[in-house]
Amino acid sequence: MPDFNDEGAKMLKPNKQIYTAEEYFDMEKLSEYKSEYFYGEIFAMAGGTPNHNRITINLAGTLNAAFKDKFCEAFASDLRVQVEKGRHYTYPDVVVVCGELEFAEKRKDTIINPVIIMEVLSDSTKDYDRGTKFTVYRNIKTLQDYILIDQDIVHIEYFSKKEDGTWRLQEYFNMEEVLTLESIQVKISIKEIYNRVSLIPKLHLLRA
Numbered sequence: 001m002p003d004f005n006d007e008g009a010k011m012l013k014p015n016k017q018i019y020t021a022e023e024y025f026d027m028e029k030l031s032e033y034k035s036e037y038f039y040g041e042i043f044a045m046a047g048g049t050p051n052h053n054r055i056t057i058n059l060a061g062t063l064n065a066a067f068k069d070k071f072c073e074a075f076a077s078d079l080r081v082q083v084e085k086g087r088h089y090t091y092p093d094v095v096v097v098c099g100e101l102e103f104a105e106k107r108k109d110t111i112i113n114p115v116i117i118m119e120v121l122s123d124s125t126k127d128y129d130r131g132t133k134f135t136v137y138r139n140i141k142t143l144q145d146y147i148l149i150d151q152d153i154v155h156i157e158y159f160s161k162k163e164d165g166t167w168r169l170q171e172y173f174n175m176e177e178v179l180t181l182e183s184i185q186v187k188i189s190i191k192e193i194y195n196r197v198s199l200i201p202k203l204h205l206l207r208a
Contacts, residue, residue: 062188063188079111117137119146121151145160
């Protein structure tokens with residue numbers, strides 16, 4: 001005899017709407033907001049806070065200024081990345097590509113060769129960014145650096161890929177420090193990243 005509570009839970013649980021990757025791309029063309037695609041499911045991206053936008057703009061601007069003599073380019077928020085063909089597509093906050101952009105098959109809006117991915121953390125996404133998303137990002141062969149930036153306190157987590165394929169974590173908590181992106185040999189001051197960002201004073205003092 002089936003357990004009533006279990007059956008009731010199944011009946012009350014809504015069915016997931018599953019889409020193909022092509023359906024997702026078609027919907028993105030008509031949508032007023034961006035969404036990410038993960039194994040048939042589509043997740044709308046929430047609007048960013050002022051701090052989130054400031055950090056994203058600071059990062060992309062500082063990087064592109066440093067790329068004056070390098071064949072690299074930084075893109076903010078609107079460049080889609082193919083994490084796994086036909087299964088997983090994301091919009092990182094900042095993407096760095098060195099050399100020519102390499103596009104996913106039959107597309108001109110989705111790249112496959114990011115060298116650096118940066119995500120600005122929020123309460124709703126920080127666990128995903130540190131966990132599942134970083135796990136799948138590591139499958140991108142060209143990826144060398146992954147950076148997570150807290151938007152409320154001075155805290156940056158910098159993951160860099162070593163020659164043996166392992167990833168090393170370095171953390172930054174101080175405005176006076178300098179982040180060196182090893183894959184492209186570019187230095188960014190933490191102060192530049194947090195320019196005009198409204199930090200939480202007490203937490204900032206605890207982390208300093």
